[in-house]
Amino acid sequence: MTTKHAMPATTEAVDDYLKAILELSGPEDQRVTSNALAGHLEIRAASVTGMLQKLAGHTPSFVRYEKHHGVHLTALGKRRAVEILRHHRLLERFLHDVLDYSWDEVHEEAERLEHYISERLEDRIAAKLGDPAVDPHGHIIPEKDGAIPARDEVALSKWPCGVTAVISSVSDRDPAALREMKRLGLVPGTILTVETGTRTASLRIRMGSEASLRLSCELAAEILVVPESAG
């Protein structure tokens, strides 16, 4: 039997830092600045510096940190961040499918609970749902072992005109935007094209046979798409 590396205990605050670093470091784990973290976590930059120093000082360490040059996750830190992300997305799927939450309600509840469910509860939820691949917003749920199936998404606001696209996921942070998207039928799986023409503050899209509709760039930036074949 292989040695089970015990994950050091973490607090909600530490979890939130690790998750934020994961989200901000992009597809290939670039360094994240203190300011970016402060903005994302809605915390003062001075507080971030303090936390990063403490985190980097511990052993085993979750992050690598160089003064004035940002942080990035160690393998251990990434493992923990992904675990929290799995909790979050499984919870969203569960609240939505089993407890009748709407897709704009799930995020807030999952954001808190993700830190407090045990491995047992995580497993039972996954089993109950049949190991779902994505959450209600189309976000990929990391596997139990930490693997995250890759997917190349592009913001709809940057998608070329005239090329068919499929909505792969939408941002879950803004409930009002989510309700608006639902109303317009902009949900994962929807096929659409961006009509040709300039797009300074808004863009016109066409979905199936329906009439085209106008979308603000802000909303379009919260919608991620993939090429039709990659559905």
Added chain:
Amino acid sequence: MTTKHAMPATTEAVDDYLKAILELSGPEDQRVTSNALAGHLEIRAASVTGMLQKLAGHTPSFVRYEKHHGVHLTALGKRRAVEILRHHRLLERFLHDVLDYSWDEVHEEAERLEHYISERLEDRIAAKLGDPAVDPHGHIIPEKDGAIPARDEVALSKWPCGVTAVISSVSDRDPAALREMKRLGLVPGTILTVETGTRTASLRIRMGSEASLRLSCELAAEILVVPESAG
């Protein structure tokens, strides 16, 4: 519309104090001593004193506290404690019925989550379960409005010999004891009588037509019963 009194925000620690005071103050809310709280919460008495002083100092206040003479809950404190108790028992029922937890696993998970579920999640869980009256151990689940249907229970270890009794609830704090009870068929609803004879360290009980069995006093003290008619 009646004014919705907003419940002041509480921390997990404060919740645990209020719940412990509720549990220790018995059917009619007697004062609870610092030592009793320290024992129940597995915390030093000095820490308890500090917390009680802070709690009593706040306004609106959750507790009434007199130096050297214990605390008891105010109406507000009782409201909050009962709310947490409802969370706990609903969660136990939910974990057991929906997520296949065994009755010795539910307590630990509920003990953490009870502090972090929203009112919305509480309501959805209750709806999903059809507003259950009791948790998996037979404990009464407080109503949404804070009402707790009364029930006069007696420890099996103190039940008179020869009188038929029904198990109403069992303690949920000791997983090993719970597994033992399940194995012996000692679950809420079970009808039994205590056979006549002395009971110094153990007592003999008879259930239905089966052979009688011997029970340690410790285990019998964790089983609460009611007269047969009061099922």
Added chain:
DNA sequence: TATAAAATTTAGTCTTGACTAATTATGAAT
């Protein structure tokens, strides 16, 4: 009623994780 044991409180310390104000380093533009 005097005294000892048990229960409680006080005083002082620690860790976590936030904040503000002040200071320094970095990087871009002169």
Added chain:
DNA sequence: ATTCATAATTAGTCAAGACTAAATTTTATA
């Protein structure tokens, strides 16, 4: 190579909640 704006760090403070050790009550006992 300076200079300046921006980013980041330091220094000092605060609140929550725990702990230990020492002082005080209360209460039970003789």
